[in-house]
Amino acid sequence: MIFLMDLFEKVAKLKKEKNAVILAHYYQEPDIQDVADYIGDSLELARVSQKTNADLILFAGVHFMAEGAKILNPSRKVILPDLRAGCSLSDSCPPERFAQFKENNPDHFIITYINCSAAIKAMSDVICTSSNALKIVEKAPKDRPILFAPDRNLGRWVSEKTGRTMDYWQGSCIVHETFSEKKISQLKFLNPEAQLIAHPECEQVILKNADFIGSTSQLLNYVIQSPVQKFIVATEAGILHQMQKKAPTKTLIAAPPNQNCACNECPFMKLNTLEKIVSALETGGPEVDVPLEIREKALIPLERMLEWS
Ligand code: 13P
Ligand code: SF4
Secondary structure, X not given: OOOXXXXXXXXXXXXHHHOEEEEEEOOOOHHHHHXXXXXXXXXXXXXXXXXXXXXXXXXXXXXXXXXHHHHHOOOOEEEOOOOOOOOHHHHOOOHHHHHHHHHHOOOOEEEEXXXXXXXXXXXXXXXXXXXOHHHHXXXXXXXXXXXXXXXXXXXXXXXXXXXXXXXXXXXXXXXOXXXXXXXXXXXXXXXXXXXXXXOOOXXXXXXXXXXXXXXXXXXXXXXXXXXXOEEEEXXXXXXXXXXXXXXXXXXXXXXXXXXXXXXXXXXXXXXXXXXXXXXXXXXXXXXXXXXXXXXXXXXXXXXXXHHHO
């Protein structure tokens, strides 16, 4: 039988031996967050992966994040503990349909949310994340129509905030579209002192009732800094681990999903486990690579994002 402490020790030893860095998204299991060198939202992790000198980048997140690290830092080996860790949002944007849209709409300036494949990034003008989307859209050329892809909810929210009309790709996240407006309203009624905080990937009906909207890091910082004591948190439940650690006196309620299920947990993010991390560090795989031609094209909009934000 392997104990959690043994796994923690193994990870620490292997990290040293392999000169590896572990980057973890907030939606990872608590034990994975606890062994990570950096925990962050998509923008923060992209920035860290660009600058690291480690020989091996272990991305405890999903496939598009590992691809992003490879594009930004191609001389490093990037591994993902479970190659099946995909993303419904990324899958909603197949490259063939995207190329078709571009061909039919050559004037469009294409702003793409980082939750997409490297092939889609390679066809985009600029990338954004949920923490810089407002800034990026404000900087887009005023004389061109915009396509915002692939998240329709984030796109609609950004459009309302910036006043910029845009065409939206009809993609969405299975986790952020799961929250129940009815159950949240009941919770608010029972906890009138609580604030609802939400990720902009949530549906409009949730966002219109939210007291604060932001990326995972922005939600975390809001909870830490706000004088409010109780929050209903409408994003993937993994974020509660850091929230509780950084703001131990606050009461956090995970926003309930429509069904009686654990649908507020991302099934892709949760494919990674501490055991798989140990195995990935031991074997140096599974590796995530991006073909050179795509990598070079995708780097341009990714670097533009980092410059604009
Ligand atoms: P952020 O952490 O950038 O807010 O992204 C949320 C998300 O859905 C990642 O898959
Ligand atoms: Fe994709 Fe949603 Fe999971 Fe994030 S939470 S990886 S957007 S399916």
